[in-house]
Amino acid sequence: xxxxxxxxxxxxxxxxLLYHSIYFKKLDDVxxxxxxxxxNAAQYAxxxxxxxxxxxxDKTVDVKELIELFNTNMNQAIRKYGKAPGVSRSYAYLIRGxxxxxxxxxxxxxxxxREPQTNPDIKIASSLYIPGNAVRDASGLVDVxxxxxxxxxxxxxxxxxxxxxxxxxxxxxEKKPKIGQTIRFFGATQVAxxxxxQNLFGQVISSSTETKEFQLVKVVPIRFEFx
Amino acid sequence: xxxxLSFCIIMILVLALSTFSCKQKKxxxxxxxKSKGKGKIAxxxxxxxxxxxxxxxxxAKERAEQLxxxxxxxxxxxxxxxxxxHFDNIITGGYAAILFNxxxxxxxxxxxxxxxxxxxxxxxxxxxxxxxxxxxxxILSDNYSGCVEMGQYFxxxxxxxxxxxxxxxxxxxxxxxxxxxGFHSVVDNYPNLKMVAQQTAEFDRTKxxxxxxxxxxxxxxxxxxxxxxxxxxxxxxxALVAAGKAEKVMVxxxxxxxxxxxxxxxxxxxATGMQFPKKMAQMAAEQADEYIKxxxxxxxxxPVAVELVTQENIxxxxxxxxxxxx
Numbered sequence: 001x002x003x004x005x006x007x008x009x010x011x012x013x014x015x016x017l018l019y020h021s022i023y024f025k026k027l028d029d030v031x032x033x034x035x036x037x038x039x040n041a042a043q044y045a046x047x048x049x050x051x052x053x054x055x056x057x058d059k060t061v062d063v064k065e066l067i068e069l070f071n072t073n074m075n076q077a078i079r080k081y082g083k084a085p086g087v088s089r090s091y092a093y094l095i096r097g098x099x100x101x102x103x104x105x106x107x108x109x110x111x112x113x114r115e116p117q118t119n120p121d122i123k124i125a126s127s128l129y130i131p132g133n134a135v136r137d138a139s140g141l142v143d144v145x146x147x148x149x150x151x152x153x154x155x156x157x158x159x160x161x162x163x164x165x166x167x168x169x170x171x172x173x174e175k176k177p178k179i180g181q182t183i184r185f186f187g188a189t190q191v192a193x194x195x196x197x198q199n200l201f202g203q204v205i206s207s208s209t210e211t212k213e214f215q216l217v218k219v220v221p222i223r224f225e226f227x
Numbered sequence: 228x229x230x231x232l233s234f235c236i237i238m239i240l241v242l243a244l245s246t247f248s249c250k251q252k253k254x255x256x257x258x259x260x261k262s263k264g265k266g267k268i269a270x271x272x273x274x275x276x277x278x279x280x281x282x283x284x285x286x287a288k289e290r291a292e293q294l295x296x297x298x299x300x301x302x303x304x305x306x307x308x309x310x311x312x313h314f315d316n317i318i319t320g321g322y323a324a325i326l327f328n329x330x331x332x333x334x335x336x337x338x339x340x341x342x343x344x345x346x347x348x349x350x351x352x353x354x355x356x357x358x359x360x361x362x363x364x365x366i367l368s369d370n371y372s373g374c375v376e377m378g379q380y381f382x383x384x385x386x387x388x389x390x391x392x393x394x395x396x397x398x399x400x401x402x403x404x405x406x407x408x409g410f411h412s413v414v415d416n417y418p419n420l421k422m423v424a425q426q427t428a429e430f431d432r433t434k435x436x437x438x439x440x441x442x443x444x445x446x447x448x449x450x451x452x453x454x455x456x457x458x459x460x461x462x463x464x465x466a467l468v469a470a471g472k473a474e475k476v477m478v479x480x481x482x483x484x485x486x487x488x489x490x491x492x493x494x495x496x497x498a499t500g501m502q503f504p505k506k507m508a509q510m511a512a513e514q515a516d517e518y519i520k521x522x523x524x525x526x527x528x529x530p531v532a533v534e535l536v537t538q539e540n541i542x543x544x545x546x547x548x549x550x551x552x553x
Contacts, residue, residue: 084532085369085530086367086369086528086529086530086531086532087506087510087529087530087531087532088369088530088531088532089532089534090532129416131375131378131379131412131413132372132375133372144526144528144529144530145359145526145527145528147359147528148357148358148359149332149355149357149401150355150367150369150371150401150405150528150530151371151401151404151405151408154371154372154405154408154409158412
């Protein structure tokens with residue numbers, strides 16, 4: 001009887017040790033865990049840029065038309081063309097246009113896209129660092145729900161911006177754009193719903209004896225071409 | 228004597244079994260009661276030690292009650308073990324849905340999973356869990372983008388140069404890293420902006436004060452402090468007041484909490500990121516109601532944009548939202 005008792009206790013101890021030595025996980029859970037750990041935002045952004053983005057460039061809106069809508073009917077602009085990944089008062093737009101370079105600063109060019117082309121309407125970023133999500137969100141191609149961790153969704157924007165600096169802005173700056181030249185462009189912009197509550201786009205918002213500051217649509221370039 | 232002892236043991240066992248059986252019946256009755264009225268909704272909040280989360284929880288509860296549910300708030304006290312206990316109680320308590328502010332992005336997944344297995348839908352609010360398969364939807368502040376904007380404003384206020392400290396939130400919370408990375412994605416491009424210290428104060432006001440007091444010993448000549456939430460911003464400001472540096476050192480927060488909004492109005496704290504806890508909480512309650520009524524397709528993640536609040540635009544905002552929404 002004592003021997004049986006000893007065997008039972010020994011078996012119980014063995015079972016306890018075995019139970020805590022072996023773990024079972026669902027294969028799907030392991031695969032998902034690995035996917036989280038191995039997500040490559042640079043690769044995703046590369047594929048986005050090479051294979052997806054240019055397919056939607058035919059869905060861009062002419063920036064002249066968009067500025068008119070912003071100034072006259074912002075809600076319609078949002079309904080027709082605006083995109084946002086969730087709940088937001090700011091919407092992203094994919095745009096195209098051509099315009100005359102009126103000024104060149106360190107981080108941007110001011111262009112006039114509306115006749116008589118004497119005042120600027122848009123500001124195109126030409127900095128070697130681009131923040132924000134304009135291109136990702138304006139494309140409408142990246143769904144936040146695809147990602148278990150929203151940091152990956154954010155990293156994609158960061159990688160897209162690095163590509164556009166390297167492959168759009170730098171080559172453009174190397175061609176040494178000049179005031180008075182006309183350029184054709186595709187780009188993305190983010191505009192707040194209440195952007196035109198105080199000043200319309202194209203209006204002067206402050207002035208001194210030397211300079212005027214205008215309310216401008218800020219654009220992140222996807223493509224530049226000299227005309 | 229032995230016979231009497233055996234009899235006592237048997238009576239105790241019978242009593243214990245009866246009590247257990249009654250509890251089971253009561254739980255079943257509670258579960259059955261769910262089908263009688265609109266039901267009960269549980270609101271599980273990471274911590275009620277922070278006024279921002281109190282607003283989140285209270286708003287979710289209020290909206291659920293407006294929609295006809297009985298709502299109860301559970302405080303996880305930033306402890307995944309307590310959170311797990313709450314979920315166990317919720318599952319046996321016959322709740323129809325859970326509005327959930329997770330404690331940890333990975334650690335909280337198991338809790339939502341067991342609720343799902345018990346056929347109770349979970350709606351995450353503000354903080355995410357790193358899984359798309361267990362919660363019905365996750366309504367999240369777009370912290371990264373909000374801090375990109377904060378970073379740009381920070382650079383402008385600092386004129387692109389100076390020394391600063393960063394106080395981080397809870398290290399296991401995705402919000403901590405979304406905010407920090409958003410901020411650094413901008414600020415790190417300016418080599419004359421130097422971060423002299425980066426430390427966690429766990430989203431806590433008192434800890435932030437203590438941490439900054441300690442940092443100031445080694446770095447007395449900082450120009451700014453970026454805090455991952457408003458509670459820490461208030462703590463940091465307190466530390467600076469005590470050190471006689473509140474006029475010199477700029478403080479930036481994140482949340483849109485009442486005390487920081489008031490402080491910005493008073494020209495003290497420089498800026499914060501307005502999250503919209505009331506909006507997120509109301510959305511979660513409404514989506515839970517829709518789910519219970521039969522709607523099943525919800526986006527897995529819904530980012531809610533954060534807005535930069537500064538001394539220049541403070542008149543548009545009030546605590547936890549915009550003036551126009553009050």
